[in-house]
Amino acid sequence: MTCTLIVSDVHANLVALEAVLRDAEGGGPIDAVWSLGDCVGYGPQPTECIVRLRGHDASMVAGNHERAATGAPQLR
Numbered sequence: 342m343t344c345t346l347i348v349s350d351v352h353a354n355l356v357a358l359e360a361v362l363r364d365a366e367g368g369g370p371i372d373a374v375w376s377l378g379d380c381v382g383y384g385p386q387p388t389e390c391i392v393r394l395r396g397h398d399a400s401m402v403a404g405n406h407e408r409a410a411t412g413a414p415q416l417r
Contacts, residue, residue, distance in 0.1 A: 344369060348394075349377035352406070353384030358393060371397065378404020 346365045351358050365371055374397040381387035387410075394401060408415060 343372040345373040345375060346371050346397075347375045347377060350379045350404075351376070351384075351390050352379055352382045353387035353390050355384070355386040355389045355393065358390050362393070362397075374399035376401040378402050379406045380404070381410050382406030 344365075346362075348358070348361060374394060376394050376399050378401075380390050380394060380401065383406075384390075391401075403411075403413070405415065407413075
């Protein structure tokens with residue numbers, strides 16, 4: 342059986358992301374990580390959160406906070 346971890350709305354909260362990853366890893370190996378957006382924004386550690394997810398080779402989509410941070414046009 343494969344295990345896919347899906348995270349969303351991390352909002353640069355590294356402490357919370359680390360807790361989720363630890364909990365998920367406690368259930369066995371994680372085969373894939375998907376980040377459904379808003380990894381950045383609000384919290385103090387956006388770069389660290391992105392680096393941590395990239396360390397898991399996460400598939401990531403841009404949420405509205407990523408779009409705002411990069412100056413990308415907002416979708417309506």
